[in-house]
Amino acid sequence: EYAPDTADTVTLDEDDLGDGTDGSQSLSATGDLGLNGTLASVDVDWGADGPADGASGSLDLSYADLGNVVLSGPAGLTSQGDPVTYTWDAGTNTLQAEAGGRDVFTVELDGNGSYTFTLQDSLDHDPAQGENQSSLEFSLDGDFDLTGRLGGSDYDLDPAQFPDDLQFSGQTFSVTVVDDVPYAQDDLDTVEGGLGNTTTGNVIQGLHAL
Numbered sequence: 001e002y003a004p005d006t007a008d009t010v011t012l013d014e015d016d017l018g019d020g021t022d023g024s025q026s027l028s029a030t031g032d033l034g035l036n037g038t039l040a041s042v043d044v045d046w047g048a049d050g051p052a053d054g055a056s057g058s059l060d061l062s063y064a065d066l067g068n069v070v071l072s073g074p075a076g077l078t079s080q081g082d083p084v085t086y087t088w089d090a091g092t093n094t095l096q097a098e099a100g101g102r103d104v105f106t107v108e109l110d111g112n113g114s115y116t117f118t119l120q121d122s123l124d125h126d127p128a129q130g131e132n133q134s135s136l137e138f139s140l141d142g143d144f145d146l147t148g149r150l151g152g153s154d155y156d157l158d159p160a161q162f163p164d165d166l167q168f169s170g171q172t173f174s175v176t177v178v179d180d181v182p183y184a185q186d187d188l189d190t191v192e193g194g195l196g197n198t199t200t201g202n203v204i205q206g207l208h209a210l
Contacts, residue, residue, distance in 0.1 A: 007032060009174045012029055017121065030110070040169075061144045069141070071138060078124040079100065079123050080099070081100075083099060104122075105119050107175075117175045137173070137174050
């Protein structure tokens with residue numbers, strides 16, 4: 001068994017949401033899962049007959065051999081006071097987080113060994129801490145699917161037997177979500193035309209905002 005590499009951590013900012021104070025950056029980010037190369041190796045004992053010509057003594061397993069994958073999200077999160085719950089779709093390898101009937105974020109496992117986190121709504125952060133950050137840790141588990149990978153036989157042409165539920169050691173990765181904070185602008189406007197004319201504005205959105 002091999003230890004996986006450290007996965008990438010990606011960062012999203014709530015001020016880029018539709019009702020945020022910025023909106024200049026993407027709400028999706030992709031990181032590497034750190035599951036490159038050999039993740040496990042199965043050795044073959046050919047017994048008294050010995051291997052057939054060309055039969056290998058071991059089978060190296062990689063990310064492509066993973067099956068029954070399940071992704072779990074962090075517990076205890078809330079969004080606008082509502083608890084965050086998760087739904088895992090094994091068909092699309094997507095974890096959907098919801099709160100109060102609202103989509104909060106998704107995490108999709110790509111087939112090339114990476115993940116994509118998409119922020120859809122705000123999370124609750126520690127109060128009165130400014131533009132602080134929340135670190136969300138996810139856990140990936142599964143086992144190795146050896147269907148179609150088993151080849152080789154002993155000298156009598158008896159096929160090698162492998163376990164069909166060889167467990168994967170698991171992997172974790174983190175996503176950082178930055179809190180959005182109110183942003184006040186100078187509220188200065190000019191009134192043209194003399195006494196009695198009016199204008200509008202506010203200190204959050206600027207001049208002429210209603």
